Amino acid sequence: MDARLWHQQATTPARALPTPVTVEAFDDMSQDSQDTYWEHLTSAMAGLVLPSVLAQDAAAQLTRLVHRNQLRPPGAKAIGSVSAPFAVGKSTFVKDWAQAAYRDLLGPALSDPRPTWNPEPGVTADWIPQVYITLRAASKIRDVLASLLLTMGYPSEGLVRVTTTRVVHAFRQHGVRLLLIDDSHFLDVSNKDSRDMLDFLKYLNTELGELGGTMILIGADLHESPIYLDPQINSRLERLTLTPYPLTGEEDMRTWSRFLKDAEGVLLPYFDCAPAGVFSRQHAGHIWRRTQGYVGDTALLLTQALLAAFDDGSDTITTAHLDDVALSARAAAGEAELRKAPIAPSRRRSLKVTVT
Structure with a gap:
């Protein structure tokens, strides 16, 4: 990369999120004010990097x-x-x-x-x-x-x-x-x-x-x-x-939950009617299945699900909002693999009684 372009990138700040407005306050705003806030919010969230x-x-x-x-x-x-x-x-x-x-x-x-x-x-x-x-x-x-x-x-x-x-x-x-x-x-x-x-x-x-x-x-x-x-x-x-967030043990689960809780600190002020822990507790497993712990896919999933819930008048973020977000081909393939339910082994042998 050209040194001048590197300098330009380093000195050009990403578009900052707007000052949060409560859902109730947003409903009372004029249409022009709503449109301005919504455009700012959606464009800023498109480039958001979540703390990890x-x-x-x-x-x-x-x-x-x-x-x-x-x-x-x-x-x-x-x-x-x-x-x-x-x-x-x-x-x-x-x-x-x-x-x-x-x-x-x-x-x-x-x-x-x-x-x-x-x-x-x-x-x-x-x-x-x-x-x-x-x-x-x-x-x-x-x-x-x-x-x-x-x-x-x-x-x-x-x-x-x-x-x-x-x-x-x-x-x-x-x-x-x-x-x-x-x-x-x-x-x-x-x-x-x-x-x-x-x-x-x-x-x-x-x-x-x-x-x-x-x-x-x-x-x-x-x-x-x-x-x-x-x-x-x-x-x-x-x-x-560097790895995606794994989810193989209790310590991994705590680290994943902490990441999602930090994300809530950034995102939920813009959708204050959603309950605390909507990502880190309620949907933590579902979010991981959709993204397999990849930070980029997770940022896209959380921001777009939040915006969709805000836009359709919901008062929380549901699994339907999360499922409606299109993610990368890698994430889709990983999710499909995780959703393949393993076939339970036959119990016949363990239950069979030998006749003498």
Whole structure:
């Protein structure tokens, strides 16, 4: 991603939810006021990110990693990795975390559309403390280098040894301290090129570490990648695995209920006639069956069910409201699988009496 676009995304706030209006107060508003409030509410909820205890714990782990690397001596540092199944929301999570850190780091410079700094006396350069790239299928070393250079505004043509030197110079010139490589499962680590690619990643980590920086690899199911099998990389790797909310034991149930209760704190002020616990107690199991604990699907389900209940004049949110929300194909397939009732084994053998 181009550094200017990254800066723009980090500095453009998502549309905030309106000040809550009780259902009774809404009914007393003029039609124009109702229409304005409804448009604001529906559009803001479409982009709503619900608070997640699992995401908060993961964000704290990444923050600790970056902070420790800043305190360590120059040289190769610990490498972060964020792995997750498809559709868990790993890219959204990493971008939210990194851009929050970006805003904190820039401080007053955040208002500048093109922040600058002085890498050395008498030299002014664009300040690009974070670089985020997304890889394409079967990316080779030259593809990674090209993405890095284009992100920082440099020409990407040239021999690999030339563009590698250019990247390292750009890291120093622009104050890069965090390198995020998304879709790292697309790195070409085939038998022929795997050693070169793995050595290249180690080289990038060392050069970034000389600046006190951190490299984080993001990808789908990275535990199956040769990246995790390289002894040198593995010795420096701090793995973070994101998962949907599981529901296999009492502790999982408590964590899921807490997530839904936190969601109620955000959503129910906009539908105050619904009883407390409508999500976290009354419909917790049903919501999990529909979404299998995937946060993105759950956010869509809760917001759209609430809006539907509000719109049709209901005074609570029912299973019918939840069932009417169309979710992803993944969620639909998962729900269908869960709804397949297991066939009970025959009791004939246990009841059969041997005749003597």
